[in-house]
Amino acid sequence: MSIQLLVTSFFLCFLPLILIFFLFTKTTKAKGSSPTSNNLPKPYPIIGHNFHILSNRNRRFDWITSILQNAPSATYTIYPLQGPAQIWTANPAIVQHILKTQFHNYTNGIHFRTSLFDILGNGIFNVDNGDSWKFQRQISSHEFNTNSLRKFVEIAVETELSERLIPFLSAAVANKAVIDFQDILQRFAFDNICKIAFGYDPAYLLPSLPQAEFARAFDDAIRLSEDRFQELSILVWKAKRLLNIGSEKRLKVAVSQVHEFAKNIIRDKKRELQEKPSFESIDLLSRFLISGQYDDNFVRDIVISFTLAGRDTTSAALTWFFLVTL
Template sequence: MAIFLGYAAATMVAVFCITHFFHRRLCCRHPLFTDYPILGMLPHLLRNMWRFQDFVTEVLKQHGGTGEFTGPWFTSMNYLVTIDPLNVHHVMSKSFHNYVKGPVFRDIFQAFGDGIFTADSETWKFNRDLFHSLFKQKSFEVFLEKTIHNKVQNSLLPVLDHVYQQGSVVDLQDVFNRFTFDNICSIVLGNDPNCLSVDFPEVEIEKAFNEAEETIFHRHVVPRCVWKLQKWLKIGQEKKMAEACIVLDEFIYSCIASKREDLSRYEENETGETFHVDLLTNLMREGKGKGEGEAHEDIFLRDAVFNLFVAGRDTLTSALTWFFWLVATNPLVEAKILEEMNEKFGSNEKTVLSAEEVKKLVYLHGAMCESLRLFPPIPFERKQALKADVLPSGHEVNPSTVILFCLYSMGRYEEIWGKDSMEFKPERWISEKRGNVYVPSYKFIAFNAGPRTCLGKDSSFVQMKMVATAILHKYHVEVVEGCIAKPNLSIVLLMKDGLKVKLTKRET
């Protein structure tokens, strides 16, 4: 009897496994890799995790730009992965309301709270309208330019001068990290922590942001049940996430409390002067928290500040780091940038150009677009379908299907950029009339696409150009021998081991 029951159980398990296997084969009609029993396609991904971005690019090119990834059985790691611009346009614009971030996305990105990056529907619309009104205020634009100008003039260039005088090697990514952190603190909080100084002080909050972002990437490549268990047990990467969130929340909530005291004192004094044009102050004055009472408003402010920090710090650090690596390793491009600066401004003694001045630099703009094409700060975008749909590529989308856009891979896709897609070629962005070429956002998606296009796109270009022209005007940047530019594994595309360089002063 026991033997019979054993055979029956084994038969049932075998039938179930075979049925499940063929069901997965039926559902996954366009697999990117071999779908192993139990483990799905995860082994392929884990074997190539050390070169994740380039591996995904190669596989997608082999499959015409779109395919399906299935994770281990009974997990939610099933994705439709695409770099087809028509699919991007369909999801991000034409059928915008059918594709959302979704609850699973918010769970993975839980550190972002209900901020603009994770929100959907009315919550997203409220956040976007609010930030749009703040960014477009003339007083804020003036404040932003003044803040950047002062930081470049009084901190960035003096630190680089010190490095040059010492003849030492410097991690330019670390310099930009500190620069953007000080900048975003000034812009969002109205307070400069002076992390960019010659003694390079350790910044705990910066480390916490990096830990949180790396954990979010980790949550994309391991089954949800695994990272949930790690979170419950407080071990591994999830332990780092928990510790990082404590540091981040303590920092942000203390800033909010301090700002409330400042505003209270200011209102009591009523001097009539114009102060406090930083974003946190403006958000508080709007008085539009998501609930009633100060505690609810503090949660809203906390989420807003966190999202602004990620948008205004890490993305700019990434963009500047990869730009300088590309320019340093392409001397002809560097020469053309300097030639354009000389043509436009001659022997201008100004060390930092204004926002209006940098907008005149067409070749520099092309070089930056080209850098963002090859190394987009946010390497992938995630969407979830609400209703069944069919993409322009012919791939069927079921309700709750998760779609991944690989922005890094899109920048290297020959179908979009031609046979020379792997070349750093600023000229592709310049017209015959010496103006900048417009490329639709569903092809050049570094700043997202459709209704969710980045609100800070224009200000980001201004900041990058002000920094780039100030450094290139004064210094030649040389990458030290042995420094390998390798992307890290995170939701923001930074260099894994930093950008080690030496500086040479230009002859005046």
Template sequence: MAKNLLFSATQWMHIHSSLWDVFLALWGLFVFRCIGERLTNKGPMLWPVLGILPTMFLNINDMYNFVTRALSRAGGTFHHKGVWMGGAYGIATADPSNVAYMLKTNFKNFPKGKYFRDRFRDLLGDGIFNADDELWREQRQVVKAEMHSSRFIEHSLQTMQDLLHQKLLKLTEKLVKSGDSFDLQEMLLRFTFDNICTAAFGVDPGCLALDFPEVPFARAFEKATELTLFRFLIPPFIWKPMKFFGIGYEKALKEAIGIVHDFAEKTVKSRRDEAWRHGSLRHQSDLLSRLIEIEYTGQGKKLQFPDKYFRDLCVNFILAGRDTTSVALAWFFWLVNSNPEVENKILCEINDILSLRDETRTENEIIFTMEELNKMVYLHAALSESLRLYPSVPIEMKEVAEDDVLPDGSIVKKGARVFYCIFAMGRMDSIWGENCLEFKPERWIRDGKFVTENQFKYAVFNAGPRLCLGKKFAYTQMKMVAASVLLRYSVNVVEGHDASPKMTTTLFMKNGLPVTLTPRVVNPNLA
């Protein structure tokens, strides 16, 4: 009896093992077949039920390069679909003709869309960067008029100069004397955060103080933007119940947004109270004050817009002004460190411009004027080239309002989500030539002048009707910081540092940018 039982158990184990081997073999053939089909169709693997999600998670640590390789292999465009229950589908593209069609030719058919707005609504509300149609058009018209006014341009330049010379350069001097390395990306984030708050709202959060203080609002804003990204990675049937019950990361997101909105609401209330007390805000030049002033005739008329309008405006502009230029500068300094010949050309250009000055000044007195910044053609080209390779916003998304056909023949159905990968576009030899991976500022210069590229193959500042209103502000800020720092210091990236992109809405460096600074000797005869 025992012998028979032993035999039966052994036989069962053998049969069970064989069945398992067969199952694994069949599964392997299935997976191989799926992969083979996807490679034949020139796109990432789409898994049964789960769609592209597993492929994304398998490449989460190198997402942008993965998408670039997939788009290159697919000839510029591939189809995608998400989790079966989520109903997500559409295409990803790096074809400039498709981008031009969506952002200009048939602009109305490719709005931000409900998918995007739903995920950002808690943070951005109905602000300009989360709005569509008439709501977006009205906000843009008002903001554009104020941002392009000579008064705001002069105010923003002054705030940049003050913050740069009174805080940033003093902080770098302190760090140089300590001899320690520090995270340049973090410092630049603090600078741009204080700068956008001061220029746009007349409030200095004090992030760039010499003791590097912890600012709850700034930290909460960073946390809110990162946690909002999870909503793009997790199906709505998961994150929406989490939000409803206030659990997990959704609970942390709600708390962070609460801190952000509280700061913005207090800022708006303070400015409105000031307007009521004085009957006007004519003495203020920040963007918020100018927009509130629009509601007055000088006789203290009742405000026309609700508090939420201005609160959303504040949060939207901080999102646009804090992350984008700071990470662009971080990548710029990293690239310059790797390309000393570019650094030398930038320094020669700066010194040539300074040599035209009538008066002699010491290093600490060298403050660049707008006219001098405009003459820095090579620096402008180097910053543009840096943004081509490392765009601050690496991927953008549009939603299809009605069935359509893109210029490359791709059919997109109503409700489809079209992702255009700006990061990948900068790495396509079909767009930028065989040397597309090289850092070459010269590609932007013809006969000594800067040449603007087609905005639809260089969608770093968006394009078409949604072209970034702060583009000039961003270039002025980046040129002023880059020229002022490089004139005084050689920026040395800590050896062995892995400068890989972080998977977030903005192209942060995953591990920051640890650097040391070596002071330069500035020739006073050139200044």
């Protein structure tokens, strides 16, 4: 009798897991994203794709690329243990649907915003497409469409091209030197966006290829913030942040350095504008400060967001352009 009771209790304990297994399998098939090829990773009940995610964490983008190349309609759903399901796509029609025609239906969500809040704050890339997003988009669109700023962008890019990028590449060719082309283009983009956003030249593309403190801290802050999405659970990185250990300790230091840099730039720019009221300030930061409508934290968050947008997207696009055309 005791053995029967033990077996019954054991079965009842595992009954919820059995039900979850069938519900998960049914849901996955209903969504049409279950693997149809041996080349696609198989999700498991409860843990989803976490084994695959962990084993490919050091080659995440290569792994995702291989999945999309084999997935129907170049779209696949990843089920992590923590957070919501992730839909990855390389289908232009779907990208247009999400980012343009039905953009208002898609939000970042609390998991995304929480993970990136330390570095991006309430900047345009970390707020949902509500009033705050529309407000930031409106003022940014207005500023970037002014003739003076567009002219300033042309001058900044032309100067960086003629005085740094082209001479550097010419010297590399003359010396038959091997260079990390993507790193060079990242430096080129970083100098440009800092000039446009802050009115500050980090001189990151000098011939000596210096390790600028702001650039290093910015890289660390973005990389460590992205690593939060790779944790087994959101509770893991939150616990590390609470205890101030490991990657969260390093992230805290990096974010502090980025914010301190931005704070100093804002303070110096305010002093410059006070000392030279007639000074024609045409960088993005100066325009926000001159208007007097925004507090320092708002200005800091939006300028950091533009630095992120202008640096990685530009360098990645240029790298692929040269890779495909050469």
